[in-house]
Amino acid sequence: MTPDALPARLTLDGRALVENWRLLARLSGPAACGAAVKADGYGLGARDVVARLAAAGCRDFFVATWGEAEALGQLPDGAVLSVLHGVREADMALALAGPHRPVLNSAAQVARWKAAGGGACDVMVDTGMNRLGLTPEEAVSGLLDGLAIETLMSHLACADEPAHPLNARQRAAFAALGERVPARRTSLANSAGIFLAADYACDLTRPGLALYGGRPAPGAEGLAQVARIEAQVLQVRTADAGTPVGYGATWTAERPTRIAILNIGYADGYLRGFSSRGHALAGGVRCPVAGRVSMDLLAVAVPDTVGERDWLEIAYALPEAAEQSGLSQYELLTGLGRRYGRGWS
Ligand SMILES: *Cc1c(COP(=O)(O)O)cnc(C)c1O
Numbered sequence: 266m267t268p269d270a271l272p273a274r275l276t277l278d279g280r281a282l283v284e285n286w287r288l289l290a291r292l293s294g295p296a297a298c299g300a301a302v303k304a305d306g307y308g309l310g311a312r313d314v315v316a317r318l319a320a321a322g323c324r325d326f327f328v329a330t331w332g333e334a335e336a337l338g339q340l341p342d343g344a345v346l347s348v349l350h351g352v353r354e355a356d357m358a359l360a361l362a363g364p365h366r367p368v369l370n371s372a373a374q375v376a377r378w379k380a381a382g383g384g385a386c387d388v389m390v391d392t393g394m395n396r397l398g399l400t401p402e403e404a405v406s407g408l409l410d411g412l413a414i415e416t417l418m419s420h421l422a423c424a425d426e427p428a429h430p431l432n433a434r435q436r437a438a439f440a441a442l443g444e445r446v447p448a449r450r451t452s453l454a455n456s457a458g459i460f461l462a463a464d465y466a467c468d469l470t471r472p473g474l475a476l477y478g479g480r481p482a483p484g485a486e487g488l489a490q491v492a493r494i495e496a497q498v499l500q501v502r503t504a505d506a507g508t509p510v511g512y513g514a515t516w517t518a519e520r521p522t523r524i525a526i527l528n529i530g531y532a533d534g535y536l537r538g539f540s541s542r543g544h545a546l547a548g549g550v551r552c553p554v555a556g557r558v559s560m561d562l563l564a565v566a567v568p569d570t571v572g573e574r575d576w577l578e579i580a581y582a583l584p585e586a587a588e589q590s591g592l593s594q595y596e597l598l599t600g601l602g603r604r605y606g607r608g609w610s
Pocket residue numbers: 301303349420454455456457471472473474475481
Protein backbone atom coordinates (compact mmCIF):
# COMPACT_ATOMS: atom_id res chain seq x y z
CA MET A 266 0.00 0.00 0.00
CA THR A 267 1.38 3.43 -0.86
CA PRO A 268 1.56 5.95 2.01
CA ASP A 269 -1.13 8.04 0.31
CA ALA A 270 -3.58 5.16 0.53
CA LEU A 271 -3.64 5.52 4.32
CA PRO A 272 -6.06 8.12 5.72
CA ALA A 273 -3.61 9.66 8.21
CA ARG A 274 -0.08 10.71 7.42
CA LEU A 275 3.06 11.76 9.16
CA THR A 276 5.35 13.99 7.16
CA LEU A 277 8.89 14.38 8.44
CA ASP A 278 10.92 17.42 7.46
CA GLY A 279 14.46 16.27 6.78
CA ARG A 280 15.72 19.79 6.30
CA ALA A 281 14.32 20.92 9.66
CA LEU A 282 15.98 17.93 11.34
CA VAL A 283 19.37 18.82 9.87
CA GLU A 284 18.95 22.55 10.61
CA ASN A 285 18.07 21.74 14.22
CA TRP A 286 21.22 19.61 14.52
CA ARG A 287 23.33 22.39 12.98
CA LEU A 288 21.95 24.90 15.47
CA LEU A 289 22.70 22.55 18.36
CA ALA A 290 26.18 21.90 16.98
CA ARG A 291 26.86 25.65 16.84
CA LEU A 292 25.58 26.09 20.39
CA SER A 293 27.81 23.22 21.50
CA GLY A 294 30.82 25.41 20.60
CA PRO A 295 34.01 23.38 20.24
CA ALA A 296 32.30 20.23 21.55
CA ALA A 297 31.15 17.61 19.07
CA CYS A 298 27.38 17.31 18.77
CA GLY A 299 25.90 13.82 18.69
CA ALA A 300 22.32 12.60 18.46
CA ALA A 301 20.11 10.44 20.69
CA VAL A 302 18.12 8.15 18.39
CA LYS A 303 16.69 5.78 21.00
CA ALA A 304 13.02 4.77 20.87
CA ASP A 305 13.33 4.57 17.08
CA GLY A 306 14.56 8.13 16.74
CA TYR A 307 11.92 9.39 19.21
CA GLY A 308 9.27 7.72 17.09
CA LEU A 309 10.32 9.26 13.77
CA GLY A 310 12.42 6.39 12.42
CA ALA A 311 15.98 5.94 13.69
CA ARG A 312 17.47 4.68 10.44
CA ASP A 313 16.30 7.69 8.48
CA VAL A 314 17.38 10.08 11.21
CA VAL A 315 20.86 8.56 11.39
CA ALA A 316 21.27 8.64 7.62
CA ARG A 317 20.30 12.31 7.43
CA LEU A 318 22.36 13.48 10.39
CA ALA A 319 25.41 11.44 9.41
CA ALA A 320 25.28 13.06 5.97
CA ALA A 321 25.26 16.44 7.72
CA GLY A 322 28.38 15.55 9.72
CA CYS A 323 27.05 14.02 12.95
CA ARG A 324 29.25 11.15 14.15
CA ASP A 325 28.08 10.06 17.62
CA PHE A 326 24.73 8.32 18.02
CA PHE A 327 23.01 6.89 21.09
CA VAL A 328 20.38 4.18 21.47
CA ALA A 329 19.04 2.59 24.64
CA THR A 330 19.30 -1.13 23.92
CA TRP A 331 21.12 -3.68 21.77
CA GLY A 332 17.84 -4.50 20.09
CA GLU A 333 17.71 -0.89 18.91
CA ALA A 334 21.34 -1.09 17.81
CA GLU A 335 20.62 -4.22 15.80
CA ALA A 336 17.54 -2.68 14.22
CA LEU A 337 19.67 0.19 12.92
CA GLY A 338 21.71 -2.23 10.81
CA GLN A 339 24.85 -1.03 9.09
CA LEU A 340 25.70 2.54 10.07
CA PRO A 341 26.84 5.15 7.56
CA ASP A 342 30.63 5.48 7.21
CA GLY A 343 32.21 7.23 10.16
CA ALA A 344 29.16 6.99 12.44
CA VAL A 345 29.61 5.36 15.85
CA LEU A 346 26.92 4.11 18.18
CA SER A 347 26.80 3.89 21.97
CA VAL A 348 24.25 1.71 23.75
CA LEU A 349 23.11 3.58 26.83
CA HIS A 350 21.80 0.69 28.90
CA GLY A 351 25.14 -1.11 28.86
CA VAL A 352 25.48 -4.87 28.94
CA ARG A 353 23.29 -7.39 30.66
CA GLU A 354 24.52 -10.99 30.43
CA ALA A 355 22.02 -11.53 27.62
CA ASP A 356 23.55 -8.65 25.63
CA MET A 357 27.14 -9.86 25.67
CA ALA A 358 27.11 -11.86 22.45
CA LEU A 359 25.82 -8.89 20.44
CA ALA A 360 28.02 -6.42 22.29
CA LEU A 361 31.23 -8.41 21.78
CA ALA A 362 30.47 -8.98 18.12
CA GLY A 363 30.93 -5.20 17.69
CA PRO A 364 31.20 -2.57 16.38
CA HIS A 365 29.11 -0.59 18.91
CA ARG A 366 30.16 0.57 22.39
CA PRO A 367 28.29 -0.24 25.58
CA VAL A 368 27.84 2.53 28.12
CA LEU A 369 28.79 0.71 31.34
CA ASN A 370 26.50 1.74 34.19
CA SER A 371 27.20 -0.48 37.19
CA ALA A 372 30.04 -2.35 38.86
CA ALA A 373 28.52 -5.61 37.60
CA GLN A 374 28.50 -4.31 34.01
CA VAL A 375 32.13 -3.19 34.33
CA ALA A 376 33.15 -6.59 35.69
CA ARG A 377 31.26 -8.37 32.91
CA TRP A 378 32.90 -6.29 30.21
CA LYS A 379 36.38 -6.70 31.68
CA ALA A 380 36.00 -10.46 32.17
CA ALA A 381 34.98 -10.86 28.54
CA GLY A 382 37.94 -8.81 27.33
CA GLY A 383 35.61 -6.25 25.76
CA GLY A 384 37.15 -3.37 23.81
CA ALA A 385 36.43 0.36 23.85
CA CYS A 386 33.49 1.36 26.01
CA ASP A 387 31.78 4.39 27.49
CA VAL A 388 31.04 4.86 31.19
CA MET A 389 28.05 6.58 32.81
CA VAL A 390 28.43 8.10 36.26
CA ASP A 391 25.45 9.26 38.30
CA THR A 392 26.17 12.74 39.61
CA GLY A 393 22.87 13.37 41.33
CA MET A 394 19.90 12.04 39.39
CA ASN A 395 19.87 8.63 41.06
CA ARG A 396 19.05 6.88 37.84
CA LEU A 397 21.61 4.94 35.80
CA GLY A 398 25.35 5.01 36.42
CA LEU A 399 28.22 4.26 38.74
CA THR A 400 28.46 6.33 41.88
CA PRO A 401 31.28 8.89 41.80
CA GLU A 402 32.99 6.86 44.53
CA GLU A 403 32.89 3.71 42.42
CA ALA A 404 34.22 5.62 39.43
CA VAL A 405 37.41 6.63 41.26
CA SER A 406 37.82 3.42 43.28
CA GLY A 407 40.07 1.64 40.78
CA LEU A 408 37.09 -0.26 39.39
CA LEU A 409 37.62 1.31 35.96
CA ASP A 410 41.37 0.57 35.78
CA GLY A 411 42.31 -1.22 32.61
CA LEU A 412 39.23 -0.17 30.62
CA ALA A 413 39.62 1.66 27.32
CA ILE A 414 37.12 4.43 28.03
CA GLU A 415 36.12 6.46 25.02
CA THR A 416 33.51 8.72 26.65
CA LEU A 417 32.88 9.38 30.31
CA MET A 418 29.36 10.67 30.71
CA SER A 419 26.75 11.78 33.17
CA HIS A 420 23.16 12.93 32.74
CA LEU A 421 21.46 16.10 34.01
CA ALA A 422 18.23 15.74 35.97
CA CYS A 423 16.93 19.33 35.76
CA ALA A 424 18.51 20.96 32.72
CA ASP A 425 15.04 22.07 31.59
CA GLU A 426 14.93 24.31 34.68
CA PRO A 427 17.94 26.59 34.19
CA ALA A 428 17.77 28.02 37.71
CA HIS A 429 17.66 24.64 39.45
CA PRO A 430 20.64 24.32 41.82
CA LEU A 431 21.18 20.66 40.92
CA ASN A 432 22.54 21.70 37.50
CA ALA A 433 25.62 23.42 38.87
CA ARG A 434 26.12 20.69 41.48
CA GLN A 435 26.11 18.01 38.79
CA ARG A 436 28.45 20.04 36.58
CA ALA A 437 30.94 20.46 39.42
CA ALA A 438 30.78 16.80 40.42
CA PHE A 439 31.29 15.76 36.81
CA ALA A 440 34.21 18.14 36.28
CA ALA A 441 35.94 16.66 39.34
CA LEU A 442 35.47 13.15 37.96
CA GLY A 443 36.79 14.17 34.57
CA GLU A 444 40.14 14.99 36.19
CA ARG A 445 40.44 11.58 37.81
CA VAL A 446 38.97 9.11 35.34
CA PRO A 447 41.04 8.57 32.20
CA ALA A 448 38.68 8.87 29.24
CA ARG A 449 39.25 10.27 25.78
CA ARG A 450 36.18 12.53 26.02
CA THR A 451 33.59 13.75 28.49
CA SER A 452 29.88 14.31 27.85
CA LEU A 453 27.18 15.79 30.08
CA ALA A 454 24.59 17.81 28.16
CA ASN A 455 21.32 16.59 26.65
CA SER A 456 19.24 19.06 24.59
CA ALA A 457 18.37 21.26 27.54
CA GLY A 458 21.93 21.10 28.86
CA ILE A 459 23.20 22.67 25.63
CA PHE A 460 21.10 25.76 26.40
CA LEU A 461 22.31 26.11 30.01
CA ALA A 462 25.82 27.53 29.62
CA ALA A 463 28.90 26.86 27.52
CA ASP A 464 30.68 24.84 30.19
CA TYR A 465 28.04 22.11 30.18
CA ALA A 466 29.02 21.07 26.65
CA CYS A 467 32.29 19.31 27.67
CA ASP A 468 33.67 17.40 24.65
CA LEU A 469 30.45 15.92 23.28
CA THR A 470 26.77 16.84 23.57
CA ARG A 471 23.90 14.35 23.29
CA PRO A 472 20.72 16.11 22.16
CA GLY A 473 17.54 14.20 21.41
CA LEU A 474 14.32 16.16 21.84
CA ALA A 475 15.59 19.42 20.29
CA LEU A 476 16.66 17.62 17.10
CA TYR A 477 13.08 16.59 16.58
CA GLY A 478 11.65 20.07 17.11
CA GLY A 479 11.02 20.01 20.85
CA ARG A 480 11.73 23.08 22.96
CA PRO A 481 13.91 21.64 25.72
CA ALA A 482 14.00 24.67 28.00
CA PRO A 483 12.07 27.94 28.32
CA GLY A 484 14.59 30.14 26.47
CA ALA A 485 15.41 27.70 23.69
CA GLU A 486 14.38 29.32 20.41
CA GLY A 487 15.06 28.64 16.75
CA LEU A 488 14.23 24.95 16.60
CA ALA A 489 11.92 23.95 13.74
CA GLN A 490 9.02 21.50 13.78
CA VAL A 491 10.03 18.19 12.17
CA ALA A 492 6.93 15.98 12.45
CA ARG A 493 3.64 17.09 10.91
CA ILE A 494 0.40 15.13 11.12
CA GLU A 495 -2.46 15.26 8.67
CA ALA A 496 -5.70 13.34 8.75
CA GLN A 497 -8.40 12.92 6.16
CA VAL A 498 -12.03 13.91 6.67
CA LEU A 499 -14.29 10.84 6.63
CA GLN A 500 -17.60 12.61 7.11
CA VAL A 501 -18.95 16.11 7.66
CA ARG A 502 -22.13 16.71 9.63
CA THR A 503 -23.88 19.60 11.31
CA ALA A 504 -24.42 19.46 15.04
CA ASP A 505 -27.57 21.41 15.89
CA ALA A 506 -27.47 24.03 18.64
CA GLY A 507 -27.67 22.32 22.02
CA THR A 508 -26.63 18.84 20.77
CA PRO A 509 -23.55 17.02 22.04
CA VAL A 510 -20.59 15.51 20.19
CA GLY A 511 -18.69 12.33 21.00
CA TYR A 512 -18.29 9.90 23.89
CA GLY A 513 -19.60 11.13 27.19
CA ALA A 514 -21.37 14.02 25.44
CA THR A 515 -18.71 16.31 26.92
CA TRP A 516 -18.98 19.00 24.21
CA THR A 517 -22.15 20.74 23.16
CA ALA A 518 -22.70 22.92 20.09
CA GLU A 519 -23.65 26.45 21.12
CA ARG A 520 -24.98 27.15 17.62
CA PRO A 521 -25.35 24.97 14.52
CA THR A 522 -21.79 23.77 13.90
CA ARG A 523 -20.15 21.95 11.01
CA ILE A 524 -18.27 19.01 12.45
CA ALA A 525 -15.65 17.13 10.44
CA ILE A 526 -14.86 13.59 11.55
CA LEU A 527 -11.17 12.89 11.01
CA ASN A 528 -9.44 9.58 10.62
CA ILE A 529 -7.14 9.80 13.63
CA GLY A 530 -7.46 8.93 17.31
CA TYR A 531 -5.64 7.97 20.44
CA ALA A 532 -4.47 4.70 18.87
CA ASP A 533 -2.39 6.95 16.60
CA GLY A 534 -0.86 8.71 19.58
CA TYR A 535 -3.26 11.65 19.44
CA LEU A 536 -4.16 11.09 23.06
CA ARG A 537 -7.24 12.04 25.03
CA GLY A 538 -5.49 15.03 26.58
CA PHE A 539 -6.34 16.84 23.35
CA SER A 540 -10.08 16.33 23.91
CA SER A 541 -11.77 19.76 23.46
CA ARG A 542 -8.27 21.34 23.73
CA GLY A 543 -6.33 20.54 20.57
CA HIS A 544 -7.05 21.87 17.13
CA ALA A 545 -6.67 21.10 13.46
CA LEU A 546 -5.85 23.60 10.74
CA ALA A 547 -7.79 24.10 7.50
CA GLY A 548 -5.80 26.48 5.31
CA GLY A 549 -4.70 28.44 8.37
CA VAL A 550 -8.14 28.43 10.04
CA ARG A 551 -8.14 26.96 13.52
CA CYS A 552 -10.60 24.07 13.87
CA PRO A 553 -11.02 23.20 17.55
CA VAL A 554 -11.37 19.61 18.71
CA ALA A 555 -14.99 19.04 19.74
CA GLY A 556 -15.32 16.56 22.58
CA ARG A 557 -13.35 13.47 23.40
CA VAL A 558 -10.76 11.92 21.14
CA SER A 559 -11.89 8.41 20.19
CA MET A 560 -9.58 5.48 19.48
CA ASP A 561 -9.68 6.00 15.71
CA LEU A 562 -11.70 9.17 15.20
CA LEU A 563 -11.62 12.84 16.03
CA ALA A 564 -14.32 15.51 15.70
CA VAL A 565 -13.30 19.09 14.88
CA ALA A 566 -15.45 22.16 14.23
CA VAL A 567 -14.77 23.37 10.69
CA PRO A 568 -15.69 26.23 8.34
CA ASP A 569 -17.92 25.69 5.28
CA THR A 570 -14.89 25.28 3.02
CA VAL A 571 -14.02 21.86 4.50
CA GLY A 572 -15.55 18.80 2.87
CA GLU A 573 -15.29 15.04 2.89
CA ARG A 574 -11.94 13.62 1.67
CA ASP A 575 -10.13 16.89 2.50
CA TRP A 576 -6.93 16.65 4.51
CA LEU A 577 -6.50 18.75 7.64
CA GLU A 578 -3.27 19.33 9.48
CA ILE A 579 -3.41 18.47 13.17
CA ALA A 580 -1.61 21.19 15.15
CA TYR A 581 1.38 19.38 16.62
CA ALA A 582 4.09 21.97 17.28
CA LEU A 583 5.54 20.26 20.33
CA PRO A 584 5.75 23.02 22.94
CA GLU A 585 2.19 24.20 22.30
CA ALA A 586 0.80 20.68 21.89
CA ALA A 587 2.39 19.67 25.20
CA GLU A 588 0.74 22.60 26.90
CA GLN A 589 -2.65 21.80 25.36
CA SER A 590 -2.60 18.11 26.17
CA GLY A 591 -0.73 17.98 29.46
CA LEU A 592 1.66 15.44 27.92
CA SER A 593 5.40 15.91 27.69
CA GLN A 594 6.94 16.76 24.31
CA TYR A 595 8.80 13.44 24.57
CA GLU A 596 5.57 11.49 24.99
CA LEU A 597 4.00 13.32 22.05
CA LEU A 598 6.78 12.07 19.77
CA THR A 599 7.44 8.59 21.06
CA GLY A 600 3.73 7.71 21.26
CA LEU A 601 2.95 8.27 17.57
CA GLY A 602 1.32 5.08 16.33
CA ARG A 603 2.08 2.80 13.43
CA ARG A 604 -0.93 3.54 11.26
CA TYR A 605 0.42 6.62 9.52
CA GLY A 606 1.56 6.76 5.96
CA ARG A 607 5.05 8.06 6.63
CA GLY A 608 7.31 10.05 4.40
CA TRP A 609 10.21 12.51 4.54
CA SER A 610 9.94 15.81 2.73
C1 LIG B 1 17.66 10.41 26.12
C2 LIG B 1 19.02 10.81 26.54
C3 LIG B 1 19.61 11.95 26.01
C4 LIG B 1 18.86 12.93 25.13
O1 LIG B 1 18.00 13.67 25.95
P1 LIG B 1 17.07 14.89 25.40
O2 LIG B 1 16.47 15.45 26.62
O3 LIG B 1 16.05 14.23 24.53
O4 LIG B 1 17.93 15.80 24.66
C5 LIG B 1 20.92 12.22 26.34
N1 LIG B 1 21.60 11.40 27.18
C6 LIG B 1 21.04 10.31 27.75
C7 LIG B 1 21.84 9.47 28.67
C8 LIG B 1 19.73 9.98 27.45
O5 LIG B 1 19.18 8.91 28.02
